[in-house]
Amino acid sequence: MAEVEIFQNQASKLKRYETKLKDIIAAYKTLQAENACLQEALQKTSGQTSVANADDNSKTDPQSTEKLKKALEEVNEKCEDAEHVTSTLRQELLYKTTELKDQKRKYTELRERTAEMEAVIENYRNELDASRQKLEKSAEFHEILNERVARLSRDLAVERRAVVDLQSSLSEAQQQHELSTNHFEMRLSELTANLKTYEETHKLDQQTIMRLRSPQNVEGEPKDISPLAAISSPASDSDVISDRPSRLLHVAPNQPSSPSFDNFLDALVGAWHDFISDYSHLVPPDAESQLLARLGIDCSSVAHDACERECDALVRQLTETNSRLLSLQDSMRMRSPSQHSKQVMQSLDPSKSLNDDVCGSTEYAEQIKLLRSQNVSLLSELEATKSSIRSRLAAASENAKLKHTETVTRYEGHIAKLETEARRYREQTLDLLAEKEDEISRLRTALFLATKGEAPQMVGSAPFLSPSLNHILSEEDNARGDSKPLPDSTQNGDQVSHCGLVHCAEQYGRLSVELKRLRKAKYDLEQRIAVMETQHREEKQTLMETLRERHMTEEPRTNDNTSLAYVKNVIFNLLVGSASSLNNRKAMLKALVMALNYSKDEESALMHGVIY
Numbered sequence: 321m322a323e324v325e326i327f328q329n330q331a332s333k334l335k336r337y338e339t340k341l342k343d344i345i346a347a348y349k350t351l352q353a354e355n356a357c358l359q360e361a362l363q364k365t366s367g368q369t370s371v372a373n374a375d376d377n378s379k380t381d382p383q384s385t386e387k388l389k390k391a392l393e394e395v396n397e398k399c400e401d402a403e404h405v406t407s408t409l410r411q412e413l414l415y416k417t418t419e420l421k422d423q424k425r426k427y428t429e430l431r432e433r434t435a436e437m438e439a440v441i442e443n444y445r446n447e448l449d450a451s452r453q454k455l456e457k458s459a460e461f462h463e464i465l466n467e468r469v470a471r472l473s474r475d476l477a478v479e480r481r482a483v484v485d486l487q488s489s490l491s492e493a494q495q496q497h498e499l500s501t502n503h504f505e506m507r508l509s510e511l512t513a514n515l516k517t518y519e520e521t522h523k524l525d526q527q528t529i530m531r532l533r534s535p536q537n538v539e540g541e542p543k544d545i546s547p548l549a550a551i552s553s554p555a556s557d558s559d560v561i562s563d564r565p566s567r568l569l570h571v572a573p574n575q576p577s578s579p580s581f582d583n584f585l586d587a588l589v590g591a592w593h594d595f596i597s598d599y600s601h602l603v604p605p606d607a608e609s610q611l612l613a614r615l616g617i618d619c620s621s622v623a624h625d626a627c628e629r630e631c632d633a634l635v636r637q638l639t640e641t642n643s644r645l646l647s648l649q650d651s652m653r654m655r656s657p658s659q660h661s662k663q664v665m666q667s668l669d670p671s672k673s674l675n676d677d678v679c680g681s682t683e684y685a686e687q688i689k690l691l692r693s694q695n696v697s698l699l700s701e702l703e704a705t706k707s708s709i710r711s712r713l714a715a716a717s718e719n720a721k722l723k724h725t726e727t728v729t730r731y732e733g734h735i736a737k738l739e740t741e742a743r744r745y746r747e748q749t750l751d752l753l754a755e756k757e758d759e760i761s762r763l764r765t766a767l768f769l770a771t772k773g774e775a776p777q778m779v780g781s782a783p784f785l786s787p788s789l790n791h792i793l794s795e796e797d798n799a800r801g802d803s804k805p806l807p808d809s810t811q812n813g814d815q816v817s818h819c820g821l822v823h824c825a826e827q828y829g830r831l832s833v834e835l836k837r838l839r840k841a842k843y844d845l846e847q848r849i850a851v852m853e854t855q856h857r858e859e860k861q862t863l864m865e866t867l868r869e870r871h872m873t874e875e876p877r878t879n880d881n882t883s884l885a886y887v888k889n890v891i892f893n894l895l896v897g898s899a900s901s902l903n904n905r906k907a908m909l910k911a912l913v914m915a916l917n918y919s920k921d922e923e924s925a926l927m928h929g930v931i932y
């Protein structure tokens with residue numbers, strides 16, 4: 321804003337200088353008019369003095385003719401002197417008019433310079449506006465970048481909180497997974513121990529069953545009884561089945577009287593094997609369990625049921641844990657329903673559950689690593705963008721500051737140059753005005769001395785009709801703070817007239833009227849000058865045409881005159897000159913032949929006559 325105010329002050333100063341120069345020109349014109357009026361008054365006074373002298377001479381006596389003649393001679397001498405003075409004054413006026421024209425030309429140059437300065441100032445103002453707009457745009461861009469940085473920082477904070485939450489949730493999931501895996505390992509170890517015990521008991525049961533089922537030849541069994549005979553007997557199956565133990569317990573005569581229990585078991589196993597092989601269509605699938613139940617041997621069945629119940633409970637626990645793991649995995653990442661169903665189907669198999677848990681834990685660890693790497697890369701990218709944006713902002717602000725300082729310094733230097741030029745022009749105009757005032761005062765004194773012969777003291781105190789010049793100069797000096805006022809030409813040597821507001825208003829009105837009249841006269845003069853220029857242009861064209869025609873008409877005459885003069889010189893040199901040598905005569909004859917356009921035969925005849 322300070323620079324704009326400085327430019328405005330400079331523009332106002334230039335306008336004020338322009339108005340002052342206009343007033344100076346108007347004052348010069350009024351001085352010229354005053355000089356013309358003085359010349360007319362001088363001529364009138366000279367005529368009146370001559371007429372008065374003639375009347376006085378006519379009224380006097382004839383005896384005083386000599387005195388009158390002497391007086392007339394003196395008057396004539398004075399008139400001649402006055403005419404000489406007037407001629408010199410006219411010459412000086414012409415010189416002053418030429419100087420005024422030069423001043424007008426300088427004034428026009430000054431106006432052009434001021435217009436150029438105003439144009440330059442306008443350009444600088446436009447550049448200042450453009451730079452200000454650029455600064456505003458840079459400030460807006462800076463604000464936008466700050467907003468983006470703040471938003472990115474908020475996003476970074478949110479991402480960091482999300483990363484912290486994910487890390488905490490992942491740590492909790494890992495802890496739960498470790499606890500569940502430890503629990504599963506403990507349960508699996510218990511199940512493996514139970515399964516081992518169950519397998520051992522099952523093996524023992526199978527061994528006992530196989531021992532019961534294996535056919536062995538008992539020594540106490542009669543040899544003549546065969547299964548076919550027993551089957552072909554008319555007795556019923558129940559009788560046969562009931563008769564088997566009796567037959568097994570029947571002792572042959574050659575056997576000892578007290579059979580052992582081992583022999584009985586061997587015989588019972590053989591009979592059972594025969595019964596199973598013969599009556600397989602009558603044996604139900606749960607014959608062994610029914611047999612064991614009837615016999616009271618329930619240890620193996622109870623252990624088998626307990627093992628089955630434990631297996632069912634373990635399968636249910638495994639399914640529950642697998643469902644929990646699947647829900648946790650779905651919360652971490654969305655998985656397809658086909659994978660979920662596959663995992664559920666795979667979880668039913670207790671032998672693959674531990675491997676699936678281990679694979680899931682490895683997948684979770686890989687996913688956690690990927691998330692951590694992605695978060696770290698995102699944070700690094702955001703930090704890099706933030707640092708680059710800050711560096712760009714700092715560089716842009718520094719460039720803007722440098723450009724602003726450069727423009728300010730350039731504008732200040734240009735303003736200083738303009739101020740110095742304006743001061744120089746002002747000093748020149750003031751010096752020139754002082755010189756003109758001195759010359760005008762000298763001219764006035766010379767006029768008064770030529771007309772009345774009075775002392776030059778009254779001329780110096782003559783009032784100046786257009787005091788606006790001194791008023792303008794006093795205003796300029798007051799505006800610049802000068803303490804030395806210019807001397808007013810309207811003041812006498814001893815009296816000082818203090819003008820009031822009314823006098824100033826009247827003077828302003830008179831000056832405005834004079835200014836209008838001078839503007840009108842200037843316009844008329846410009847019109848007349850334009851008309852005279854057109855007339856001069858037309859006259860110049862006509863003159864050029866006449867000169868061209870005259871040149872065209874005079875060219876052949878000049879050629880003829882030159883050719884005749886050349887021929888005269890050649891003949892004169894041939895007849896009168898000392899052309900004794902043959903070569904000189906031949907050269908002169910060749911010149912004559914060329915000038916008079918002789919033919920070749922004539923040329924050869926002339927050469928032959930000259931030679932011989």
